[in-house]
Amino acid sequence: MLKLMDKLFIRPLQNAAEARLCADFMAASEPWLTLNFSAEQIFQRLSNPQRDVYVAEMENQVVGALVLHLDGVLNGYLQLLAIHPDQRGSGLGAQLLAFAEERIFQQSPNAFLCVSDFNLRAQKFYEHHGYQRIGELSDFLVQGRSEILLRKTKGPLRSFHPVILNH
Numbered sequence: 413m414l415k416l417m418d419k420l421f422i423r424p425l426q427n428a429a430e431a432r433l434c435a436d437f438m439a440a441s442e443p444w445l446t447l448n449f450s451a452e453q454i455f456q457r458l459s460n461p462q463r464d465v466y467v468a469e470m471e472n473q474v475v476g477a478l479v480l481h482l483d484g485v486l487n488g489y490l491q492l493l494a495i496h497p498d499q500r501g502s503g504l505g506a507q508l509l510a511f512a513e514e515r516i517f518q519q520s521p522n523a524f525l526c527v528s529d530f531n532l533r534a535q536k537f538y539e540h541h542g543y544q545r546i547g548e549l550s551d552f553l554v555q556g557r558s559e560i561l562l563r564k565t566k567g568p569l570r571s572f573h574p575v576i577l578n579h
């Protein structure tokens with residue numbers, strides 16, 4: 413799956429080197445610093461074959477990463493969304509989120525994600541994009557911090573019709 417949005421090119425993660433690159437910029441920035449994630453731990457998440465993993469590329473540079481979990485209880489779970497720290501705040505996250513939602517809403521009426529209680533900018537970002545707070549998971553990743561579960565919905569499961577893809 414390839415998608416060209418303005419100058420941003422969104423495609424599946426290709427190899428371990430790309431996963432390393434993304435893991436390195438993430439581990440060196442918030443919220444992963446406060447959450448005490450090492451680059452290796454993030455690398456493992458980006459390399460999980462059970463997930464749909466994408467990168468965003470601009471001018472031949474990988475500038476963002478996206479991990480979706482399209483199965484299980486919270487089908488349509490956006491596990492990870494990250495833009496390189498030097499590129500944040502210029503609309504790339506909104507494009508990667510739009511791509512994630514297009515993918516999720518083909519098969520589920522719900523998009524779920526967690527955001528850390530201290531990550532106020534990301535909370536504002538998701539609120540702006542129509543996400544609503546469902547609940548708070550206290551002491552979930554680290555002691556003394558919460559993860560806030562958010563949801564954006566197209567309606568009840570029983571009235572949802574998944575898109576049938578011919579590939």
Ligand SMILES: CC(C)(COP(=O)(O)OP(=O)(O)OC[C@H]1O[C@@H](n2cnc3c(N)ncnc32)[C@H](O)[C@@H]1OP(=O)(O)O)[C@@H](O)C(=O)NCCC(=O)NCCS
Nearest residue numbers: 442493494495500501502503504505506526533534536537
């Ligand atoms: C959250 C994130 C994906 C948003 O992507 P982005 O490209 O920075 O966002 P956009 O440019 O599309 O939108 C900007 C909005 O996001 C918010 N934002 C979130 N983090 C920001 C940052 N570090 N710098 C600037 N704006 C940020 C701002 O509130 C801004 O809203 P405004 O336009 O009303 O001022 C990105 O900032 C990021 O990777 N942050 C670190 C990782 C993270 O928090 N991921 C989400 C947790 S699951």
